[in-house]
Amino acid sequence: xxxxxxxxxxxxxxxxxxxxxxxxxxxxxxxxxxxxxxxxxxxxxxxxxxxxxxxxxxxxxxxxxxxxxxxxxxxxxxxxxxxxxxxxxxxxxxxxxxxxxxxxxxxxxxxxxxxxxxxxxxxxxxxxxxxxxxxxxxxxxxxxxxxxxxxxxxxxxxxxxxxxxxxxxxxxxxxxxxxxxxxxxxxxxxxxxxxxxxxxxx
Amino acid sequence: xxxxxxxxxxxxxxxxxxxxxxxxxxxxxxxxxxxxxxxxxxxxxxxxxxxxxxxxxxxxxxxxxxxxxxxxxxxxxxxxxxxxxxxxxxxxxxxxxxxxxxxxxxxxxxxxxxxxxxxxxxxxxxxxxxxxxxxxxxxxxxxxxxxxxxxxxxxxxxxxxxxxxxxxxxxxxxxxxxxxxxxxxxxxxxxxxxxxxxxxxxxxxxxxxxxxxxxxxxxxxxxxxxxxxx
Numbered sequence: 001x002x003x004x005x006x007x008x009x010x011x012x013x014x015x016x017x018x019x020x021x022x023x024x025x026x027x028x029x030x031x032x033x034x035x036x037x038x039x040x041x042x043x044x045x046x047x048x049x050x051x052x053x054x055x056x057x058x059x060x061x062x063x064x065x066x067x068x069x070x071x072x073x074x075x076x077x078x079x080x081x082x083x084x085x086x087x088x089x090x091x092x093x094x095x096x097x098x099x100x101x102x103x104x105x106x107x108x109x110x111x112x113x114x115x116x117x118x119x120x121x122x123x124x125x126x127x128x129x130x131x132x133x134x135x136x137x138x139x140x141x142x143x144x145x146x147x148x149x150x151x152x153x154x155x156x157x158x159x160x161x162x163x164x165x166x167x168x169x170x171x172x173x174x175x176x177x178x179x180x181x182x183x184x185x186x187x188x189x190x191x192x193x194x195x196x197x198x199x200x201x202x
Numbered sequence: 203x204x205x206x207x208x209x210x211x212x213x214x215x216x217x218x219x220x221x222x223x224x225x226x227x228x229x230x231x232x233x234x235x236x237x238x239x240x241x242x243x244x245x246x247x248x249x250x251x252x253x254x255x256x257x258x259x260x261x262x263x264x265x266x267x268x269x270x271x272x273x274x275x276x277x278x279x280x281x282x283x284x285x286x287x288x289x290x291x292x293x294x295x296x297x298x299x300x301x302x303x304x305x306x307x308x309x310x311x312x313x314x315x316x317x318x319x320x321x322x323x324x325x326x327x328x329x330x331x332x333x334x335x336x337x338x339x340x341x342x343x344x345x346x347x348x349x350x351x352x353x354x355x356x357x358x359x360x361x362x363x364x365x366x367x368x369x370x371x372x373x374x375x376x377x378x379x380x381x382x383x384x385x386x387x388x389x390x391x392x393x394x395x396x397x398x399x400x401x402x403x404x405x406x407x408x409x410x411x412x413x414x415x416x417x418x419x420x421x422x423x424x425x426x427x428x429x430x431x432x
Contacts, residue, residue: 003284005236012244012270025245034401034425037294039408039418083247147405185293
């Protein structure tokens with residue numbers, strides 16, 4: 001039971017937002033806040049590849065041009081950051097992870113996304129399949145800014161946004177679940193915003 | 203809440219005596235949750251300003267005029283009030299004496315808060331790691347912990363970007379690669395760098411350090427704010 005904060009009325013209440021779209025403890029922002037643990041990497045597109053490796057029969061990879069030539073989707077989704085902000089109706093363009101995994105044979109049940117700069121995050125394979133995850137390179141009709149993860153980031157909007165790894169370069173399919181970067185620094189292993197799974201133990 | 207300290211016209215330190223507090227690492231933060239009488243809640247994260255060795259837990263909060271939680275904390279909270287905290291949180295943007303140095307801290311505005319914790323910790327344990335703080339502020343009036351910073355045994359370099367007092371001998375320009383090259387240890391000495399501040403500030407500082415030859419893996423960043431209304 002939370003103590004009442006004397007004199008606090010809550011000036012941030014929004015009557016223009018459908019409350020059923022806001023997970024517990026989140027507030028809606030029109031901005032696009034930036035959070036990252038280190039400097040923004042700048043990989044040249046001619047050196048960029050996206051790879052699927054690990055517990056697969058045959059690793060696959062795409063160059064930038066090859067990835068851009070794959071069928072793309074433009075999706076509108078709400079995103080929720082563990083630092084409490086949510087942003088509604090964000091518009092992303094990219095390749096569905098289903099498309100990338102279409103020809104991959106695996107018995108793995110887990111995925112680690114790895115990135116330029118050394119960032120990693122872990123997810124159940126089923127959370128990046130079934131039309132629930134993309135490798136996104138466009139935001140709001142423009143190329144994705146480096147600060148927001150460009151040239152491409154993972155987009156897994158149904159989980160807290162640290163799972164949508166910036167500067168993603170590949171997916172490692174794994175039999176076991178290996179905690180990623182924030183997951184080893186006290187953040188929740190799964191990160192469902194609707195269950196407010198912010199930190200380990202939630 | 204035990205005490206409220208004015209730091210600058212827009213910044214106050216909130217001195218807390220939380221029950222069941224099991225300590226923290228320098229650089230960690232807490233979540234603060236406010237609850238209105240009708241049950242409405244709002245929560246935000248704030249860096250811890252005190253060292254693990256300090257008697258009380260201190261948060262230093264800048265009032266953001268369009269904010270929801272910070273105006274309450276800076277303007278409404280009174281000694282004796284209860285505050286709901288969760289934490290400490292975060293295990294990456296932390297410094298312990300065993301982490302070593304040389305330690306280069308680069309702060310923009312209220313980004314200096316976690317560095318106060320680190321520098322007080324360094325002083326409290328008598329660490330011999332060299333430490334240097336480069337702190338960018340709009341004006342001298344807005345420098346947080348101004349008196350204390352002189353007495354922490356750290357090499358502090360201030361840059362005042364908007365307004366410099368008469369006779370100012372410190373820097374008077376925005377942080378860029380030239381200024382960082384002047385202040386930072388050379389890349390060969392492999393300083394451990396922490397950068398904290400608004401997004402645009404952190405972006406410039408961290409990118410400049412990488413361009414100067416510093417190892418990106420030795421640069422830790424913490425940012426607040428947005429890139430704008432996109």
